[in-house]
Amino acid sequence: MKQFLVIFITLISLQTYAQDRVNGGKFATRSEVISQNGMVATSHPLATQIGIDILKQGGNAIDAAIAANAALGLMEPTGSGIGGDLFAIIWSAKDQKLYGLNASGRSPEKLTLQYFKDKKMTKIPSFGPLPVSVPGCVDGWFEMHGKFGTLDMEQILKPAIDYANNGFPVTELIGYYLTGTSRRFKEYPNFADTYMPNGNSLNKGSVFKNPYLANTYDKIGKGGRDAFYKGEVAKTIANFIQEQGGFLSVKDLANHTSEWVEPISSNYRGYDVWELPPNGQGTAALQILNIMEGYNVKEMGFGSAEYIHHFTEAKKLAFEDRAKYYADPAFNKLPVEQLISKEYANERRKLINPNRAARSYDAGELEQGNTIYMTVADKFGNMVSLIQSNYRGMGSGMVPPKLGFMLQDRGELFSLEEGHLNVIEPKKRPFHTIIPAFITKNGKPWVSFGLMGGAMQPQGHAQIVINLIDFEMNLQEAGDAPRMQHNGSSEPTGGKMTDGGQLVLESGIDYQTIRALMSKGHKVGFELGSYGGYQAIMWDEINKVYFGASESRKDGQASGY
Known part of the structure; x- marks a missing residue:
């Protein structure tokens, strides 16, 4: 050996x-x-091009970052999506300073340590409804947009909506991960309906359409963050998770806030x-x-x-x-x-x-x-360092019906050890792995x-x-x-x-x-x-x-x- x-x-x-x-x-x-007017770097070429297009339309780095992140949620669902959380560090050229955004979600209000004790569980499961925490991504978009954005959200989300309706070819590495993910989740509710068209897993070169996600993005663009955290989308998410034996509620979603x-x-x-x-x-x-x-x-x-x-x-x-x-x-x-x-x-x-x-x-x-990690810079001097994910690749396996995305399983990262700083408690943010970074020199x-x-x-x-x-x-x-x-x-x-x-x-x-x-x-x-x-x-x-x-x-x- x-x-x-x-x-x-x-x-x-x-x-x-x-x-x-x-x-x-x-x-x-x-x-x-090397360029003078703007730069976009993402893990998918089409998402990068969308970011560049937004910059050319007069948008700033924050607008382009949101547009590219929305595209990645569609094109790279194995690593990101609006079922997950978001963190960002933003350099504001106007203010000449850095801003930090924590757009991570919290645990359900009714899920306690005692539940796991009663079930004699020593670890929170990796998949299923129990590790699902509130998805913070969409609220993160609107926090960024409200503070720094210039274009309206309908214009920002339109490129991703168009690709979701018309289709795009799956790239090599994402196709590899989708094939493996399909084997794991194909029996989970609604997974095949969204991610296995005609009953087949997506692979390199497959043209993928996600009209469910296009519809969800359209609602968000027109109705704002409340279109996701309140109303029909929130009810669909909460009802589905509770039907599966989980705890996420409409109230949990409605009460969510990001933090600067x-x-x-x-x-x-x-x-x-x-x-x-x-x-x-x-x-x-x-x-x-x-x-x-x-x-x-x-x-x-x-x-x-x-x-x-x-x-x-x-x-x-x-x-x-x-x-x-x-x-x-x-x-x-x-x-x-x-x-x-x-x-x-x-x-x-x-x-x-x-x-x-x-x-x-x-x-x-x-x-x-x-x-997914991505970064954007614009001609005004603004720079965005943004990271966003569902955890364990694609997430919990929980795909709410006809919404076009999977929910994260970040709740798995809570401890079940009583007295630990990271022990699960109601309305608490779990320890998080995703981190953006930035370097400055002489301010x-x-x-x-x-x-x-x-x-x-x-x-x-x-x-x-x-x-x-x-x-x-x-x-x-x-x-x-x-x-x-x-x-x-x-x-x-x-x-x-x-x-x-x-x-x-x-x-x-x-x-x-x-x-x-x-x-x-x-x-x-x-x-x-x-x-x-x-x-x-x-x-x-x-x-x-x-x-x-x-x-x-x-x-x-x-x-x-």
């Missing part, structure tokens, strides 16, 4: 570069896109990296960067055993705090300022053994009181970016920042370069890491490095498709142009004009 592992790792490490290029960096799969929040930041070698505070996990990215700032990362070298080892240990430390302290701040006094302080990072860094992987760490003792916008992939996201954010700043990669190469992902840390739902977890590497890490990591005690593995989908836009203050990047792991595209 050991010999097989060695041969296997050797084979996967041979493919070092995506392709030979004259310039742009050895890992870059293509050149950056102050982004949190930490300075990394002169650059301010911005994330959103809990209930999301962006704090972990800042904690990892604070720990790594204490090392000469550039001297370690990209892809070296020394760099990967120290990064992995920093991740483990941050994720133990993530498991203990990240939750809905409306229900808990969270020590966020302490968690992202340089002093705390200095203390945590002392726990890292440079020669040995830790099997476990304890969280710090502090005083307490699949997804000016520099990079709007993010990537997809559950627990990969804070690890990926930190790696992108390090690639850009320490390893001086360009925007495209920073996303294409091989990534690492550590799995097995303690989780906000409960459970403790005791065996060190597993370090998963992409192709491009050489065999000598893998051997050195194994000698330090890391369990090294390889896995396809677990590294998220990166999109980014960079502002060049000197030349007054935008750079755009969309990585090769997904079907996406960056485009400008």
Whole structure:
């Protein structure tokens, strides 16, 4: 078995570069896109084009972001949709500042911890009606639009409505995921009616129409956010979930509100990296960067055993705090300022053994009181960093009749451990994995970016920042370069890491490095498709142009004009 592992790792490490290029960096799969008037980067080319069209019609970055997100909910239902939640960081050119939006939904008012105790359940199910929380996406659109939008919502949603009525071809990766999702959910109510036309799963090149979603979008465009959270749509959602044995009610939907929040930041070698505070996990990215700032990362070298080892240990430390302290701040006094302080990072860094992987760490003792990512920039200087998803790819399996979308299963991320900060309670937001990011330099916008992939996201954010700043990669190469992902840390739902977890590497890490990591005690593995989908836009203050990047792991595209 050991010999097989060695041969296997050797084979996967041979493919070092995506392709030979004259310039742009050895890992870059293509050149950056460069434009003056606007830029859109999403995980689907047609959604990107819709965003560009909205900008050309006179809309701003916020209008284009909503239009592109609506298109992604149609075209990439395996990772997004109006049955899910939304988070955004917005740079306002007028105000010269960042705004944070938390548009995540809450648990049903009548669903309590006692229900799960009575059922003798130790974990909230991944699928079905019980993990369904209020979908926050649509309210997030209208919060963004009300504060910053310029075009009317009917115009913004029209491109997605047209594609939903007339059809569009399914792309390669989304077709792959839809095929697998159809096997899982084909017997669930209403799934086949919406996502399996003629009884067949959709695959690459299939032309897909979703008139149900077109009708729902049309109602939202004409009737506003209340057309979704009140009235017939809300009744259809609530009645369906309760018929399936769940708890989501019309009242839960009607009472939903998003929240504008102050982004949190930490300075990394002169650059301010911005994330959103809990209930999301962006704090972990800042904690990892604070720990790594204490090392000469550039001297370690990209892809070296020394760099990967120290990064992995920093991740483990941050994720133990993530498991203990990240939750809905409306229900808990969270020590966020302490968690992202340089002093705390200095203390945590002392726990890292440079020669040995830790099997476990304890969280710090502090005083307490699949997804889509997209980014848009416009000619006015506004920039939007937006992430939106249903969780576990397509979501809960719960498709309300004739509405055209699946509901999320974010409620699975609550803990059933009494006394845990993230324990399920009525009207509470669960711990959340999706996080947008932003980087500023001297108070000016520099990079709007993010990537997809559950627990990969804070690890990926930190790696992108390090690639850009320490390893001086360009925007495209920073996303294409091989990534690492550590799995097995303690989780906000409960459970403790005791065996060190597993370090998963992409192709491009050489065999000598893998051997050195194994000698330090890391369990090294390889896995396809677990590294998220990166999109980014960079502002060049000197030349007054935008750079755009969309990585090769997904079907996406960056485009400008």
